Amino acid sequence: MQEEIKAKRRAAIEKAAYKLLRERGYGGTSMLAIAKEAKASNETLYRWYADKNALFKTMVESNAKATKAALDAAVMDRADPLTALEAVAPILLSMLLGEKAISLNRAAAADDGGELGATIAAAGRDSVFPLIEKLIERGLETGAMAAPSASLAAEWFISLLIGDLQIRRVIGTLPVPSDGDVSARATAATNAFRKLCRT
Structure with a gap:
Protein backbone atom coordinates (compact mmCIF):
# COMPACT_ATOMS: atom_id res chain seq x y z
CA MET A 1 0.00 0.00 0.00
CA GLN A 2 2.83 2.38 0.90
CA GLU A 3 4.46 1.80 -2.52
CA GLU A 4 1.15 2.52 -4.25
CA ILE A 5 0.83 5.84 -2.41
CA LYS A 6 4.42 6.70 -3.25
CA ALA A 7 3.84 5.87 -6.94
CA LYS A 8 0.80 8.17 -7.00
CA ARG A 9 2.82 10.97 -5.39
CA ARG A 10 5.61 10.51 -7.92
CA ALA A 11 3.08 10.64 -10.78
CA ALA A 12 1.63 13.87 -9.34
CA ILE A 13 5.13 15.37 -9.07
CA GLU A 14 5.98 14.45 -12.66
CA LYS A 15 2.65 15.82 -13.90
CA ALA A 16 3.36 19.10 -12.11
CA ALA A 17 6.87 19.22 -13.54
CA TYR A 18 5.58 18.74 -17.10
CA LYS A 19 2.97 21.49 -16.59
CA LEU A 20 5.54 23.98 -15.32
CA LEU A 21 8.02 22.96 -17.99
CA ARG A 22 5.48 23.88 -20.69
CA GLU A 23 4.61 27.15 -18.97
CA ARG A 24 8.03 28.35 -17.77
CA GLY A 25 10.70 26.36 -19.57
CA TYR A 26 13.46 24.40 -17.88
CA GLY A 27 15.32 27.39 -16.46
CA GLY A 28 12.14 28.86 -15.00
CA THR A 29 11.03 25.63 -13.36
CA SER A 30 12.35 25.21 -9.82
CA MET A 31 12.03 22.33 -7.40
CA LEU A 32 10.09 24.60 -5.04
CA ALA A 33 7.61 25.53 -7.78
CA ILE A 34 7.15 21.85 -8.68
CA ALA A 35 6.60 20.98 -5.00
CA LYS A 36 3.95 23.70 -4.68
CA GLU A 37 2.20 22.67 -7.90
CA ALA A 38 2.18 19.01 -6.83
CA LYS A 39 1.14 19.91 -3.27
CA ALA A 40 4.21 18.11 -1.97
CA SER A 41 6.94 19.28 0.35
CA ASN A 42 10.20 20.59 -1.04
CA GLU A 43 11.98 18.17 1.31
CA THR A 44 10.18 15.21 -0.31
CA LEU A 45 11.31 16.26 -3.78
CA TYR A 46 14.93 16.58 -2.70
CA ARG A 47 14.79 13.32 -0.75
CA TRP A 48 13.39 11.40 -3.72
CA TYR A 49 15.24 13.11 -6.58
CA ALA A 50 18.27 14.93 -5.07
CA ASP A 51 18.00 17.85 -7.53
CA LYS A 52 16.11 19.16 -10.55
CA ASN A 53 18.35 17.41 -13.07
CA ALA A 54 17.77 14.05 -11.35
CA LEU A 55 14.00 14.64 -11.38
CA LYS A 65 10.52 2.78 -20.15
CA ALA A 66 8.17 0.83 -22.48
CA THR A 67 10.54 1.14 -25.44
CA LYS A 68 13.56 0.09 -23.39
CA ALA A 69 11.66 -2.84 -21.82
CA ALA A 70 10.64 -4.14 -25.27
CA LEU A 71 14.21 -3.86 -26.55
CA ASP A 72 15.69 -5.41 -23.39
CA ALA A 73 13.30 -8.37 -23.73
CA ALA A 74 14.18 -8.83 -27.40
CA VAL A 75 17.91 -8.78 -26.63
CA MET A 76 17.55 -11.22 -23.69
CA ASP A 77 15.23 -13.59 -25.58
CA ARG A 78 17.50 -13.54 -28.63
CA ALA A 79 14.45 -12.69 -30.74
CA ASP A 80 14.75 -12.33 -34.51
CA PRO A 81 16.19 -8.78 -34.92
CA LEU A 82 13.93 -7.63 -37.73
CA THR A 83 10.80 -9.01 -36.09
CA ALA A 84 11.80 -7.37 -32.81
CA LEU A 85 12.39 -4.02 -34.50
CA GLU A 86 8.98 -4.25 -36.17
CA ALA A 87 7.40 -4.76 -32.73
CA VAL A 88 9.38 -1.93 -31.11
CA ALA A 89 8.96 0.62 -33.92
CA PRO A 90 5.42 1.81 -33.06
CA ILE A 91 6.22 1.94 -29.32
CA LEU A 92 9.33 4.03 -29.96
CA LEU A 93 7.58 6.32 -32.45
CA SER A 94 4.59 6.91 -30.16
CA MET A 95 6.92 7.81 -27.33
CA LEU A 96 9.05 10.20 -29.40
CA LEU A 97 6.04 12.01 -30.85
CA GLY A 98 4.00 12.04 -27.62
CA GLU A 99 3.32 15.14 -25.54
CA LYS A 100 5.85 14.28 -22.83
CA ALA A 101 8.79 13.90 -25.22
CA ILE A 102 7.74 16.99 -27.17
CA SER A 103 7.47 19.09 -23.99
CA LEU A 104 10.91 17.94 -22.89
CA ASN A 105 12.46 18.64 -26.30
CA ARG A 106 10.85 22.08 -26.63
CA ALA A 107 12.22 23.02 -23.22
CA ALA A 108 15.65 21.59 -24.08
CA ALA A 109 15.79 23.65 -27.28
CA ALA A 110 15.19 26.81 -25.22
CA ASP A 111 17.66 25.85 -22.47
CA ASP A 112 20.82 27.84 -23.24
CA GLY A 113 22.80 25.89 -20.64
CA GLY A 114 22.17 22.59 -22.41
CA GLU A 115 21.54 20.74 -19.14
CA LEU A 116 18.14 19.36 -20.10
CA GLY A 117 19.35 18.34 -23.57
CA ALA A 118 22.22 16.40 -22.04
CA THR A 119 19.80 14.72 -19.64
CA ILE A 120 17.45 13.73 -22.47
CA ALA A 121 20.37 12.32 -24.47
CA ALA A 122 21.78 10.34 -21.54
CA ALA A 123 18.51 8.93 -20.21
CA GLY A 124 16.80 8.55 -23.58
CA ARG A 125 18.77 8.03 -26.76
CA ASP A 126 21.97 6.82 -25.12
CA SER A 127 20.08 4.04 -23.33
CA VAL A 128 17.84 2.99 -26.26
CA PHE A 129 20.18 3.27 -29.26
CA PRO A 130 22.75 0.70 -28.00
CA LEU A 131 19.94 -1.88 -27.63
CA ILE A 132 18.88 -1.31 -31.25
CA GLU A 133 22.53 -1.74 -32.24
CA LYS A 134 22.74 -5.02 -30.29
CA LEU A 135 19.73 -6.43 -32.13
CA ILE A 136 21.14 -5.41 -35.49
CA GLU A 137 24.59 -6.77 -34.58
CA ARG A 138 22.98 -10.15 -34.00
CA GLY A 139 21.33 -9.95 -37.43
CA LEU A 140 24.68 -9.15 -39.03
CA GLU A 141 26.45 -11.98 -37.17
CA THR A 142 23.86 -14.57 -38.25
CA GLY A 143 23.73 -13.31 -41.82
CA ALA A 144 20.05 -12.42 -41.54
CA MET A 145 20.93 -8.80 -42.32
CA ALA A 146 23.58 -6.96 -44.32
CA ALA A 147 24.98 -3.49 -43.51
CA PRO A 148 28.41 -1.83 -43.22
CA SER A 149 28.01 -1.76 -39.41
CA ALA A 150 25.40 -2.17 -36.71
CA SER A 151 25.83 1.48 -35.76
CA LEU A 152 25.15 2.73 -39.27
CA ALA A 153 22.18 0.39 -39.71
CA ALA A 154 20.73 1.62 -36.41
CA GLU A 155 21.01 5.18 -37.72
CA TRP A 156 19.19 4.08 -40.89
CA PHE A 157 16.41 2.53 -38.81
CA ILE A 158 15.94 5.64 -36.66
CA SER A 159 16.03 7.94 -39.70
CA LEU A 160 13.47 5.89 -41.60
CA LEU A 161 11.20 5.68 -38.58
CA ILE A 162 11.34 9.25 -37.32
CA GLY A 163 12.63 11.41 -40.16
CA ASP A 164 11.66 15.01 -39.42
CA LEU A 165 8.46 14.11 -37.55
CA GLN A 166 9.75 14.94 -34.08
CA ILE A 167 11.17 18.32 -35.07
CA ARG A 168 7.88 19.15 -36.80
CA ARG A 169 6.05 18.25 -33.58
CA VAL A 170 8.48 20.37 -31.53
CA ILE A 171 7.96 23.47 -33.72
CA GLY A 172 4.20 22.97 -33.76
CA THR A 173 3.64 22.17 -37.45
CA LEU A 174 2.51 18.58 -36.90
CA PRO A 175 -0.34 17.47 -34.63
CA VAL A 176 -0.17 14.44 -32.36
CA PRO A 177 -0.37 11.47 -34.75
CA SER A 178 -3.20 8.98 -34.39
CA CYS A 197 19.43 -4.53 -45.02
CA ARG A 198 18.44 -7.65 -46.90
CA THR A 199 21.21 -10.07 -47.77
Whole structure:
Protein backbone atom coordinates (compact mmCIF):
# COMPACT_ATOMS: atom_id res chain seq x y z
CA MET A 1 0.00 0.00 0.00
CA GLN A 2 2.83 2.38 0.90
CA GLU A 3 4.46 1.80 -2.52
CA GLU A 4 1.15 2.52 -4.25
CA ILE A 5 0.83 5.84 -2.41
CA LYS A 6 4.42 6.70 -3.25
CA ALA A 7 3.84 5.87 -6.94
CA LYS A 8 0.80 8.17 -7.00
CA ARG A 9 2.82 10.97 -5.39
CA ARG A 10 5.61 10.51 -7.92
CA ALA A 11 3.08 10.64 -10.78
CA ALA A 12 1.63 13.87 -9.34
CA ILE A 13 5.13 15.37 -9.07
CA GLU A 14 5.98 14.45 -12.66
CA LYS A 15 2.65 15.82 -13.90
CA ALA A 16 3.36 19.10 -12.11
CA ALA A 17 6.87 19.22 -13.54
CA TYR A 18 5.58 18.74 -17.10
CA LYS A 19 2.97 21.49 -16.59
CA LEU A 20 5.54 23.98 -15.32
CA LEU A 21 8.02 22.96 -17.99
CA ARG A 22 5.48 23.88 -20.69
CA GLU A 23 4.61 27.15 -18.97
CA ARG A 24 8.03 28.35 -17.77
CA GLY A 25 10.70 26.36 -19.57
CA TYR A 26 13.46 24.40 -17.88
CA GLY A 27 15.32 27.39 -16.46
CA GLY A 28 12.14 28.86 -15.00
CA THR A 29 11.03 25.63 -13.36
CA SER A 30 12.35 25.21 -9.82
CA MET A 31 12.03 22.33 -7.40
CA LEU A 32 10.09 24.60 -5.04
CA ALA A 33 7.61 25.53 -7.78
CA ILE A 34 7.15 21.85 -8.68
CA ALA A 35 6.60 20.98 -5.00
CA LYS A 36 3.95 23.70 -4.68
CA GLU A 37 2.20 22.67 -7.90
CA ALA A 38 2.18 19.01 -6.83
CA LYS A 39 1.14 19.91 -3.27
CA ALA A 40 4.21 18.11 -1.97
CA SER A 41 6.94 19.28 0.35
CA ASN A 42 10.20 20.59 -1.04
CA GLU A 43 11.98 18.17 1.31
CA THR A 44 10.18 15.21 -0.31
CA LEU A 45 11.31 16.26 -3.78
CA TYR A 46 14.93 16.58 -2.70
CA ARG A 47 14.79 13.32 -0.75
CA TRP A 48 13.39 11.40 -3.72
CA TYR A 49 15.24 13.11 -6.58
CA ALA A 50 18.27 14.93 -5.07
CA ASP A 51 18.00 17.85 -7.53
CA LYS A 52 16.11 19.16 -10.55
CA ASN A 53 18.35 17.41 -13.07
CA ALA A 54 17.77 14.05 -11.35
CA LEU A 55 14.00 14.64 -11.38
CA PHE A 56 13.98 15.32 -15.12
CA LYS A 57 16.30 12.38 -15.73
CA THR A 58 13.74 10.18 -13.98
CA MET A 59 10.99 11.67 -16.15
CA VAL A 60 12.91 10.93 -19.37
CA GLU A 61 13.63 7.37 -18.20
CA SER A 62 9.99 6.88 -17.27
CA ASN A 63 8.88 8.09 -20.71
CA ALA A 64 11.29 5.72 -22.47
CA LYS A 65 10.52 2.78 -20.15
CA ALA A 66 8.17 0.83 -22.48
CA THR A 67 10.54 1.14 -25.44
CA LYS A 68 13.56 0.09 -23.39
CA ALA A 69 11.66 -2.84 -21.82
CA ALA A 70 10.64 -4.14 -25.27
CA LEU A 71 14.21 -3.86 -26.55
CA ASP A 72 15.69 -5.41 -23.39
CA ALA A 73 13.30 -8.37 -23.73
CA ALA A 74 14.18 -8.83 -27.40
CA VAL A 75 17.91 -8.78 -26.63
CA MET A 76 17.55 -11.22 -23.69
CA ASP A 77 15.23 -13.59 -25.58
CA ARG A 78 17.50 -13.54 -28.63
CA ALA A 79 14.45 -12.69 -30.74
CA ASP A 80 14.75 -12.33 -34.51
CA PRO A 81 16.19 -8.78 -34.92
CA LEU A 82 13.93 -7.63 -37.73
CA THR A 83 10.80 -9.01 -36.09
CA ALA A 84 11.80 -7.37 -32.81
CA LEU A 85 12.39 -4.02 -34.50
CA GLU A 86 8.98 -4.25 -36.17
CA ALA A 87 7.40 -4.76 -32.73
CA VAL A 88 9.38 -1.93 -31.11
CA ALA A 89 8.96 0.62 -33.92
CA PRO A 90 5.42 1.81 -33.06
CA ILE A 91 6.22 1.94 -29.32
CA LEU A 92 9.33 4.03 -29.96
CA LEU A 93 7.58 6.32 -32.45
CA SER A 94 4.59 6.91 -30.16
CA MET A 95 6.92 7.81 -27.33
CA LEU A 96 9.05 10.20 -29.40
CA LEU A 97 6.04 12.01 -30.85
CA GLY A 98 4.00 12.04 -27.62
CA GLU A 99 3.32 15.14 -25.54
CA LYS A 100 5.85 14.28 -22.83
CA ALA A 101 8.79 13.90 -25.22
CA ILE A 102 7.74 16.99 -27.17
CA SER A 103 7.47 19.09 -23.99
CA LEU A 104 10.91 17.94 -22.89
CA ASN A 105 12.46 18.64 -26.30
CA ARG A 106 10.85 22.08 -26.63
CA ALA A 107 12.22 23.02 -23.22
CA ALA A 108 15.65 21.59 -24.08
CA ALA A 109 15.79 23.65 -27.28
CA ALA A 110 15.19 26.81 -25.22
CA ASP A 111 17.66 25.85 -22.47
CA ASP A 112 20.82 27.84 -23.24
CA GLY A 113 22.80 25.89 -20.64
CA GLY A 114 22.17 22.59 -22.41
CA GLU A 115 21.54 20.74 -19.14
CA LEU A 116 18.14 19.36 -20.10
CA GLY A 117 19.35 18.34 -23.57
CA ALA A 118 22.22 16.40 -22.04
CA THR A 119 19.80 14.72 -19.64
CA ILE A 120 17.45 13.73 -22.47
CA ALA A 121 20.37 12.32 -24.47
CA ALA A 122 21.78 10.34 -21.54
CA ALA A 123 18.51 8.93 -20.21
CA GLY A 124 16.80 8.55 -23.58
CA ARG A 125 18.77 8.03 -26.76
CA ASP A 126 21.97 6.82 -25.12
CA SER A 127 20.08 4.04 -23.33
CA VAL A 128 17.84 2.99 -26.26
CA PHE A 129 20.18 3.27 -29.26
CA PRO A 130 22.75 0.70 -28.00
CA LEU A 131 19.94 -1.88 -27.63
CA ILE A 132 18.88 -1.31 -31.25
CA GLU A 133 22.53 -1.74 -32.24
CA LYS A 134 22.74 -5.02 -30.29
CA LEU A 135 19.73 -6.43 -32.13
CA ILE A 136 21.14 -5.41 -35.49
CA GLU A 137 24.59 -6.77 -34.58
CA ARG A 138 22.98 -10.15 -34.00
CA GLY A 139 21.33 -9.95 -37.43
CA LEU A 140 24.68 -9.15 -39.03
CA GLU A 141 26.45 -11.98 -37.17
CA THR A 142 23.86 -14.57 -38.25
CA GLY A 143 23.73 -13.31 -41.82
CA ALA A 144 20.05 -12.42 -41.54
CA MET A 145 20.93 -8.80 -42.32
CA ALA A 146 23.58 -6.96 -44.32
CA ALA A 147 24.98 -3.49 -43.51
CA PRO A 148 28.41 -1.83 -43.22
CA SER A 149 28.01 -1.76 -39.41
CA ALA A 150 25.40 -2.17 -36.71
CA SER A 151 25.83 1.48 -35.76
CA LEU A 152 25.15 2.73 -39.27
CA ALA A 153 22.18 0.39 -39.71
CA ALA A 154 20.73 1.62 -36.41
CA GLU A 155 21.01 5.18 -37.72
CA TRP A 156 19.19 4.08 -40.89
CA PHE A 157 16.41 2.53 -38.81
CA ILE A 158 15.94 5.64 -36.66
CA SER A 159 16.03 7.94 -39.70
CA LEU A 160 13.47 5.89 -41.60
CA LEU A 161 11.20 5.68 -38.58
CA ILE A 162 11.34 9.25 -37.32
CA GLY A 163 12.63 11.41 -40.16
CA ASP A 164 11.66 15.01 -39.42
CA LEU A 165 8.46 14.11 -37.55
CA GLN A 166 9.75 14.94 -34.08
CA ILE A 167 11.17 18.32 -35.07
CA ARG A 168 7.88 19.15 -36.80
CA ARG A 169 6.05 18.25 -33.58
CA VAL A 170 8.48 20.37 -31.53
CA ILE A 171 7.96 23.47 -33.72
CA GLY A 172 4.20 22.97 -33.76
CA THR A 173 3.64 22.17 -37.45
CA LEU A 174 2.51 18.58 -36.90
CA PRO A 175 -0.34 17.47 -34.63
CA VAL A 176 -0.17 14.44 -32.36
CA PRO A 177 -0.37 11.47 -34.75
CA SER A 178 -3.20 8.98 -34.39
CA ASP A 179 -2.50 5.34 -33.53
CA GLY A 180 -3.26 4.55 -37.18
CA ASP A 181 -0.71 7.11 -38.38
CA VAL A 182 1.92 5.70 -36.04
CA SER A 183 1.22 2.13 -37.13
CA ALA A 184 1.36 3.04 -40.84
CA ARG A 185 4.62 4.95 -40.43
CA ALA A 186 6.20 2.14 -38.38
CA THR A 187 5.19 -0.46 -40.97
CA ALA A 188 6.50 1.62 -43.88
CA ALA A 189 9.78 2.31 -42.06
CA THR A 190 10.44 -1.31 -41.08
CA ASN A 191 9.56 -2.54 -44.60
CA ALA A 192 12.03 -0.05 -46.06
CA PHE A 193 14.63 -1.08 -43.47
CA ARG A 194 14.18 -4.75 -44.40
CA LYS A 195 14.83 -3.92 -48.06
CA LEU A 196 17.83 -1.81 -47.18
CA CYS A 197 19.43 -4.53 -45.02
CA ARG A 198 18.44 -7.65 -46.90
CA THR A 199 21.21 -10.07 -47.77
